[in-house]
Structures are given as C-alpha cells and as structure tokens.
Amino acid sequence: MASIKDVAAEAGVSVATVSRVLNDHPSVSADARTRVLAAVETLGYRPNAVARSLRTDQTHTLGLVISDVMNPYFTELARSVEEEARALGYSVIIGNADERPDLQDHHVRTLLDRRIDGLLVSPTDGGSPLMLDAARAGTPMVFVDRWIPGVDVPVVRADGRGAVRDLVAHLHGLGHRRLAIIAGPAATTTGQERVEAFREALGAYGLDLPDAYTGQGDFQAESGRLVTEGFLDLAEPPEVVFAADNLMALGALDAVRARGLRVPDDLALAAFDDIRWFVHTDPPITAIAQPTGELGRAAVRALVDRIEGRPGESVTLPARLVVRRSCGENPTPVQRSTT
Amino acid sequence: MASIKDVAAEAGVSVATVSRVLNDHPSVSADARTRVLAAVETLGYRPNAVARSLRTDQTHTLGLVISDVMNPYFTELARSVEEEARALGYSVIIGNADERPDLQDHHVRTLLDRRIDGLLVSPTDGGSPLMLDAARAGTPMVFVDRWIPGVDVPVVRADGRGAVRDLVAHLHGLGHRRLAIIAGPAATTTGQERVEAFREALGAYGLDLPDAYTGQGDFQAESGRLVTEGFLDLAEPPEVVFAADNLMALGALDAVRARGLRVPDDLALAAFDDIRWFVHTDPPITAIAQPTGELGRAAVRALVDRIEGRPGESVTLPARLVVRRSCGENPTPVQRSTT
DNA sequence: CTGAAAGCGCTTACAG
DNA sequence: CTGAAAGCGCTTACAG
Numbered sequence: 001m002a003s004i005k006d007v008a009a010e011a012g013v014s015v016a017t018v019s020r021v022l023n024d025h026p027s028v029s030a031d032a033r034t035r036v037l038a039a040v041e042t043l044g045y046r047p048n049a050v051a052r053s054l055r056t057d058q059t060h061t062l063g064l065v066i067s068d069v070m071n072p073y074f075t076e077l078a079r080s081v082e083e084e085a086r087a088l089g090y091s092v093i094i095g096n097a098d099e100r101p102d103l104q105d106h107h108v109r110t111l112l113d114r115r116i117d118g119l120l121v122s123p124t125d126g127g128s129p130l131m132l133d134a135a136r137a138g139t140p141m142v143f144v145d146r147w148i149p150g151v152d153v154p155v156v157r158a159d160g161r162g163a164v165r166d167l168v169a170h171l172h173g174l175g176h177r178r179l180a181i182i183a184g185p186a187a188t189t190t191g192q193e194r195v196e197a198f199r200e201a202l203g204a205y206g207l208d209l210p211d212a213y214t215g216q217g218d219f220q221a222e223s224g225r226l227v228t229e230g231f232l233d234l235a236e237p238p239e240v241v242f243a244a245d246n247l248m249a250l251g252a253l254d255a256v257r258a259r260g261l262r263v264p265d266d267l268a269l270a271a272f273d274d275i276r277w278f279v280h281t282d283p284p285i286t287a288i289a290q291p292t293g294e295l296g297r298a299a300v301r302a303l304v305d306r307i308e309g310r311p312g313e314s315v316t317l318p319a320r321l322v323v324r325r326s327c328g329e330n331p332t333p334v335q336r337s338t339t
Numbered sequence: 340m341a342s343i344k345d346v347a348a349e350a351g352v353s354v355a356t357v358s359r360v361l362n363d364h365p366s367v368s369a370d371a372r373t374r375v376l377a378a379v380e381t382l383g384y385r386p387n388a389v390a391r392s393l394r395t396d397q398t399h400t401l402g403l404v405i406s407d408v409m410n411p412y413f414t415e416l417a418r419s420v421e422e423e424a425r426a427l428g429y430s431v432i433i434g435n436a437d438e439r440p441d442l443q444d445h446h447v448r449t450l451l452d453r454r455i456d457g458l459l460v461s462p463t464d465g466g467s468p469l470m471l472d473a474a475r476a477g478t479p480m481v482f483v484d485r486w487i488p489g490v491d492v493p494v495v496r497a498d499g500r501g502a503v504r505d506l507v508a509h510l511h512g513l514g515h516r517r518l519a520i521i522a523g524p525a526a527t528t529t530g531q532e533r534v535e536a537f538r539e540a541l542g543a544y545g546l547d548l549p550d551a552y553t554g555q556g557d558f559q560a561e562s563g564r565l566v567t568e569g570f571l572d573l574a575e576p577p578e579v580v581f582a583a584d585n586l587m588a589l590g591a592l593d594a595v596r597a598r599g600l601r602v603p604d605d606l607a608l609a610a611f612d613d614i615r616w617f618v619h620t621d622p623p624i625t626a627i628a629q630p631t632g633e634l635g636r637a638a639v640r641a642l643v644d645r646i647e648g649r650p651g652e653s654v655t656l657p658a659r660l661v662v663r664r665s666c667g668e669n670p671t672p673v674q675r676s677t678t
Numbered sequence: 679c680t681g682a683a684a685g686c687g688c689t690t691a692c693a694g
Numbered sequence: 695c696t697g698a699a700a701g702c703g704c705t706t707a708c709a710g
Contacts, residue, residue, distance in 0.1 A: 001476075003687060014697045019689055027695055044472070049452040050398070051687035053389045054702050075414055082435060091449055093432050096421060110430055113388040133383070137340075221615070253619045276560070280592045282621035342703055353681045358705055366679055390703035393686050 002043040010039035022047060053115065062303060063111035065095040065104055065121040067146070067188075068219065071247055073273045073292060074122070077144065080296030081120060088304050090117070099185070099218055101125040108134065118303045122146045125187040140306040144299040146188045154306070154314040156299040157189075158290040160272065161197045166321040167270055167288060168201035171240055174328040176268060180213035180238035182227045182248045191219070194244045194272055213238050217248045224251025232259060232267070240268040240327060246275050249285065268327040272319075284324035291317045341382040349378035361386060392454065401431045401642060402450035404443055404460040406485070406527075407558065408435040410586055412612045412631060413461070416483065419635030420459060427643050429456070438524070438557055440464040447473065457642045461485045464526040479645040483638040485527045493651050495638040496528075497629040497658040499611065500536045505660040506609055506627060507540035510579055513667040515607060519552035519577035521566045521587045530558070533583045533611055552577050556587045563590025571598060571606070579607040579666060585614050588624065607666040611658075623663035630656045 004022075008015045013032055020028045021036040028036075039045070053059045062085050066074045078094055085092045093116065095107025104124045108131055111119060118140035121131070127148040135141050135151050147155040171179060181198050184191030199209045212234060215227030224243055228251065231237050243249035249271035256263055263269050263283060271278070274289035298315040305312035347354045352371055359367045360375040367375075378384070392398045401424050405413045417433055424431045432455065434446025443463045447470055450458060457479035460470070466487040474480050474490050486494040510518060520537050523530030538548045551573060554566030563582055567590065570576050582588035588610035595602055602608050602622055610617070613628035637654040644651035 005687080015688080016690080016697055016699095017695085020696090023689080025690095029695055032695080046448070046452055048393075048454060048687050049449075050389055050392045050454050051702090052689080054387075054393050054686090054704085055688045055690085057702075059389070069418055070411075070414060072409075072411075075409060079408055079435060086445075091432075091453075093430075096418065106425075109385070110388075113385055114430075115387060115389050250615060250619070257619070276589060277616040277620065280589070280596070280621060281616065281619045344703080354704080355681055355683095355706080356679085359680090362705080364706095368679055371679080387703050390686090391705075393688085393702090394704045394706085396686075 001048075002045045003048070004045075006043055007036065007039045007045050010043060011035040057115075058117055059115050060090050061114070061116045062090050062092045062300070063095065063107075063114075063116040063119045063121075064092050065097055065107050065111070065119065065123075067097050067099050067104075067122050067124045068247075069094065069096040071219070071245065071273075072275045073246060073290070074145075076292045077122075077296045080293040081144075081300055084297040084300040085304075088300065090300075090304065092120075097124045099124050099220060101128060104128070105130050112139065118142075118307045120144055120299055120303055123148050123188065125185075127151065140303060140312075142299055142303045142306065142312065144295060146190050149189070154302045154312050156295055156302055156315045157317075158295060158319040159316050160194060160288055160290075160319040161200075163288040163319040163321045164194065164197040165201045165204070167242070167286070168198070168205065170286070170321065170323055171268070171270070171327055172205050172207075174268075176239045176327070177207060178213070178236065178238045179207065179209070179240045179242065180215065180231050181209065182215045182217045182224050182241060182243045182252065184217060184219045184244045184248075186216075188219075191244065198242060217244065217251075219245045219247060221247045221251035221254070224248030225255045226251070228252040228255035228267075232256075232261075237267070240270065243269065243271045246271050246273040246278075246287070249287075253281070263326050264328045270327055274322055278322075278324065281326075283326050285326040286324045287322050288319050289322050290319045340387075341384045342387070343384075345382055346375065346378045346384050349382060350374040396454075397456055398454050399429050400453070400455045401429050401639070402434065402446075402453075402455040402458045402460075403431050404434040404436055404446050404450070404458065404462075406436050406438050406443075406461050406463045407586075408433065410558070410584065410612075411614045412585060412629070413484075415631045416461075416635045419632040420483075420639055423636040423639040424643075427639065429639075429643065431459075436463045438463050438559060440467060443467070444469050451478065457481075457646045459483055459638055459642055462487050462527065464524075466490065479642060479651075481638055481642045481645065481651065483634060485529050488528070493641045493645070493653040495634055495641055495654045496656075497634060498655050499533060499627055499629075499658040500539075502627040502658040502660045503533070503536040504540045504543070506581070506625070507537070507544065509625070509660065509662055510607070510609070510666055511544050511546075513607075515578045515666070516546060517552070517575065517577045518546065518548070518579045518581065519554065519570050520548065521554045521556045521563050521580060521582045521591065523556060523558045523583045523587075525555075527558075530583065537581060556583065556590075558584045558586060560586045560590035560593070563587030564594045565590070567591040567594035567606075571595075571600075576606070579603075579609065582608065582610045585610050585612040585617075585626070588626075592620070602665050603667045609666055613661050617661075617663065620665075622665050624665040625663045626661050627658050628661050629658045 097104035122145040143155045183195045217223035270286045272288045274287040278285040302312040436443035461484040481493045522534045556562035609625045613626040617624040641651040
C-alpha cells in the first residue's frame with residue numbers, strides 16, 4: 001500500500017507538504033496542491049488511519065457496548081448511534097455483551113486498548129472496576145438506556161413511568177386485578193425501575209405486587225418462558241403478565257402457546273419496548289414504545305460534546321403506551337398522553 | 340495513560356524488556372518478568388493497540404460490511420461472526436450499508452483506512468470499483484450470503500434451491516397455482532437466485548412465473564408492502580406471495596392487513612429467512628431457514644485462513660423449509676429434506 | 679538475557 | 695510557502 005512517502009516522491013515535494021494538503025492546511029501553494037492531489041490519484045493513496053491516530057492521539061471512533069444486539073431495541077439503538085456518529089465524523093465499534101458482565105468487560109477493555117475517543121455504554125451490571133476506573137480516569141463516557149448510579153457520567157434514557165401508569169390504567173379498566181411482571185436483572189437500572197414503576201402504578205389502584213407475581217428474568221427470551229411457566233403453575237395464576245422487554249415477551253408467548261393457551265383469554269400480555277412484529281403477532285401486542293432513535297442520537301451528541309470539550313448533558317425522554325389487543329378488547333382505547 | 344516507557348522506568352528495565360514480557364518472548368529472566376508484571380499492575384498499564392498495529396502491520400480486526408443490520412438475519416449473522424472472530428483472537432468492526440451502495444463504499448473505505456486484517460462482505464450491489472480494487476490488491480476478503488461473480492474471493496452462503504423446491508411442492512400440494520414472488524434487488528446474487536430457484540421449481544410443475552407476478556423489492560419492508568399492494572390490485576391476484584426475505588414478508592403482512600384481508604385465506608405467504616417471531620405471527624409463517632450461525636462462523640474461519648496464509652475455502656450450506664400455516668392448512672406436513 | 683536503536687506512517691512546531 | 699526533524703508507542707533485529 002502506498003504511503004505518504006510514495007506520494008511525496010511522486011509529487012516531488014516533502015511528506016510535510018503532502019500532509020498539509022491532505023489536511024487542508026492553508027499554507028500550501030496552489031501548484032504543490034495540484035501535484036500532490038495528482039500523485040494521490042495515480043497512486044490510489046489513502047492515509048493510514050492507524051498512523052494518524054498514533055500521532056494525533058485521536059481515533060475519531062466511538063465505542064458502543066450494548067447488552068444484547070439480538071434484541072431489536074438495541075439493534076435500532078445501535079443503528080441510530082452509528083448514523084448520528086457518522087454525521088458528526090465518527091465511526092463506531094460495537095461490542096455485544098450478550099448480558100454477560102465478563103463479555104462486557106472484554107469489550108470495554110478492547111475498546112480502551114484501541115484508544116476510542118469515547119464510550120457509550122448500556123451496562124449489563126452494576127459496573128465492573130474496569131468501567132468505573134475508566135470513568136474516573138476521565139475517558140469520555142455516556143450511559144444509554146441503562147446506567148450506573150453514583151458515577152459521574154451523563155445518562156441518556158427513556159422514562160417509562162408515565163407509560164407504565166397508562167398501561168396499568170388500561171389493564172385496570174379491562175377488569176384485570178392480578179397483575180404480574182417479568183423483571184429484568186436487578187443489577188440493571190431498567191431491570192429495577194420497570195418493576196418499581198409497575199408497583200407504584202398498581203398502588204394507585206390499591207393493588208399490590210406479591211413476590212409470587214414478580215418473576216426474575218434476564219432480558220432474554222428463555223427467561224421469559226421460564227418465568228411464565230412458573231406463573232402458570234401457580235394455584236392462582238396472574239391474569240396479566242407484563243414483560244420488561246420484548247424478548248421476554250417472546251418467551252412468554254412461547255410458554256403460553258406450548259400449553260395450548262390463548263392470549264389474552266387465558267393470560268393477557270404486555271411488553272416494554274415496541275417492535276414492528278408486535279402488530280402482526282397473534283394477537284397484536286400492547287407495548288410501551290421508547291423513542292429509540294432519539295435516544296441513540298442524543299447519546300452520541302452528549303458523548304461527542306464531552307469528547308470535544310463541551311458539557312454534554314443527560315437527557316430523559318418519555319416512553320409511551322401503544323394499546324393493541326393482547327390485554328383484552330378495549331371498546332374505547334384509552335391512550336393517554338404521558339406526563 | 341501510562342506508556343511502555345513508564346512501565347520500563349517503574350520496573351527499572353528497558354522498554355525492550357517490557358515489550359518482551361508482554362509478548363511472552365522466551366528470553367526474559369524470571370526476575371525481570373516479575374518486576375515488569377508488578378510495574379504493569381501498579382500502573383494499570385495497557386498496551387496501546389494503535390501503536391502496536393502501526394509497528395506490526397496487523398490490527399487483529401476484521402471488517403464486516405452487511406447490507407442491513409436491522410434485518411434479523413443479518414443481525415444474527417453479525418453476532419455469530421463476532422463470536423467466532425473473538426474465539427480466534429480477532430475483533431470485528433461492523434459497517435451497516437443499509438442496502439445503499441454509497442454507504443457500503445463509505446464503510447469499506449473506512450475499514451480499509453483502519454487497516455483491518457480482512458474484510459467480510461455481503462455486497463449490496465455488483466461491486467464498486469473500490470471493493471473490486473481491494474479484492475484485486477490482495478486484501479484478504481470473503482463474501483458471505485451474497486457475492487460478486489467473477490471476483491476471486493471465497494463465498495460462504497446457503498443454497499436455497501432444495502428448500503425452494505420443497506416450498507413449491509408444498510404450495511402445489513395445497514392447490515395453489517398462481518404463485519408470485521417479491522424479489523430482492525437484481526444487483527444482488529440472492530436477489531436473483533431466489534427468483535430463479537422459484538421459477539425453476541414452478542417449471543417442474545408446469546407452472547410459470549409471469550412478469551406481473553414478479554415484484555421488484557429491495558429487501559426492505561416498505562418495498563414488500565408496495566409490491567404486495569400491486570399484486571392485490573391485479574385483475575387476477577396471485578394466491579401466494581413468496582417474499583425473498585423476512586422484512587419484505589413483514590411489508591406484505593402490512594399490506595394484507597391494511598386491506599382487511601387475511602393470510603392465508605385471501606393470500607398465502609411464505610418467506611425466505613426464518614425468524615423467531617414467525618412462530619407467533621397471525622398466522623405462523625412458513626419460511627426457508629438458513630443455517631445463519633454456521634454461515635457466520637464458516638465465513639470467519641475462511642477469512643482468518645486467508646489472513647494467516649492458509650487457503651480459505653468457499654462453503655455452501657443447505658437451507659431448509661419450515662412449514663407453518665401461512666400457506667394454508669396442511670393435514671400431513673410434507674417437510675422433505677433438502678438435497 | 680538485555681539494551682540501544684531503527685522504524686512503522688503520520689503530524690506539526692520550528693526555521694528559513 | 696516549504697522542508698528537515700522530532701516524536702506518537704510500540705516491536706524487533708542486532709550487538710553484547
């Protein structure tokens with residue numbers, strides 16, 4: 001591969017001059033510029049980004065560590081992150097933690113070794129020493145979707161409280177009283193918050209959330225299936241299951257179907273995170289939709305702000321309820337606005 | 340961030356020695372080794388991968404350019420690619436082309452600039468000069484899923500012919516005679532092959548595939564919707580629509596639903612690519628499943644073989660038909676093996 | 679076994 | 695406007 005030396009030789013100038021025209025430095029003669037450009041063209045020269053990074057100490061690369069790429073919510077998040085980053089002149093390297101703290105650490109380490117300019121993370125757990133150290137050491141960082149309390153890092157996320165209240169109102173209005181939840185890992189903020197929001201909303205109707213109706217999932221389909229099986233085995237099974245993410249909702253559907261039962265007749269179902277297929281499932285699934293694209297873009301902007309020395313603030317956007325038929329027929333759909 | 344010099348100073352040895360212990364070079368005294376390791380520990384030193392890459396001319400990174408991350412098939416492919424790569428000591432950087440040749444080129448260029456060790460691509464088109472040049476210039480490369488004819492690069496893909504034959508047998512057995520297809524872009528191999536395989540299979544039953552029943556899609560949902568609308572507007576609409584990927588099948592479902600029609604009663608539907616949600620759609624969708632994980636892993640192995648100087652061969656794996664209810668009820672499911 | 683030195687491909691003060 | 699030179703953080707022959 002041609003190097004800057006080859007270009008300099010071909011153009012009859014020094015490498016310094018080549019570098020200057022490549023970086024649009026003002027003080028280059030028109031003549032030198034044309035000769036260099038011509039040389040670049042004939043040699044098909046492309047600057048070596050590795051060498052440039054070593055010299056300038058910036059990679060123009062963002063690291064994105066997400067908990068699970070196979071989760072459509074995160075896939076969309078990743079996509080919007082890459083789009084916004086590209087618009088701002090950055091590349092992004094994605095690390096898929098698969099909900100495993102060890103894998104998350106592997107990716108954080110690799111990304112740091114590559115000297116990415118900043119890190120976007122949706123933590124799988126309460127934060128490993130590695131991540132905490134990186135944050136403390138001043139690595140530009142922002143949390144998306146999930147975050148770690150007590151760490152001084154901006155957080156970009158959706159607030160589902162209003163939507164969960166709307167969901168409970170909807171369920172209550174349909175006559176449901178025994179409501180259960182498939183929670184995400186307690187080590188994640190979204191794992192906890194969704195349960196709390198649900199419990200709070202139930203409280204407003206004088207309903208409580210017994211332990212038996214709080215299943216511990218891990219945001220993956222299989223756990224949703226297992227927890228739902230457990231619910232179904234109860235002497236008094238719940239009337240509704242609220243899955244804290246779309247994959248666990250998938251698992252819940254698997255469980256219901258395996259027993260030959262029907263949604264919503266035998267068990268109503270609602271999910272956090274809305275995905276396109278929910279329109280076409282049997283029945284269409286009521287879900288809480290996050291402004292995913294917005295979140296991804298806001299997170300990138302916050303991170304790039306930090307990288308480039310600007311403040312970089314936290315952002316919280318509201319989620320909203322999308323009523324469909326998986327909780328029962330609703331003659332006059334109550335679809336309140338979120339507050 | 341601590342550099343190798345700091346470690347050397349801390350350990351009281353030269354940077355050469357530090358480098359040697361870091362790289363497990365045999366000729367280092369036990370004493371030097373312990374001192375260096377201790378220094379590494381106290382400084383929290385991590386080698387700068389950028390500097391190392393510049394020096395060794397290898398990044399231990401693979402580039403993966405896929406046509407559309409939001410397509411679950413590619414998401415799964417990406418995941419298996421990353422897994423296998425990690426097992427072999429490589430990282431992977433994903434570039435999402437979104438079915439746009441210009442974006443594909445952007446990513447190929449960026450990846451090449453970063454001096455990735457090898458490139459895995461599922462081309463969106465017939466191949467831009469950039470990609471062709473890279474292949475010719477000897478960049479280790481392998482095509483996954485889609486490929487570009489006439490380029491000397493190993494291809495790892497699924498052969499859907501047998502499964503398409505099985506699908507047509509299934510459809511014919513259900514009494515369907517007017518079969519249509521939503522094709523992918525003609526510029527992609529999978530876009531063409533699936534149509535050809537379908538046409539051939541129809542031929543075996545004396546059926547043909549009129550132009551009116553060949554809709555031109557682009558592997559995205561919206562195009563599936565549009566093409567299906569067109570089919571439905573025909574004086575004599577088809578009885579079955581075969582979508583060449585899962586997203587266009589989604590679009591087809593959107594179209595059918597928008598008209599208040601039902602699958603399979605008003606229009607039967609089958610799709611290339613199987614996804615987990617197809618079990619829970621209304622009705623469950625008959626699909627052709629690719630061994631996606633296998634493909635991703637085989638592709639990585641082929642690429643790493645090339646990178647490390649071994650041959651690196653093409654691999655073709657069979658796809659298989661998964662019969663569900665979207666083409667009509669089938670009393671005795673014919674699920675032939677693929678040949 | 680160990681260190682001094684060269685060099686990977688760039689960028690950027692410093693002189694001129 | 696231009697070039698020689700230093701230096702980014704490593705690795706690796708080459709001597710010793």
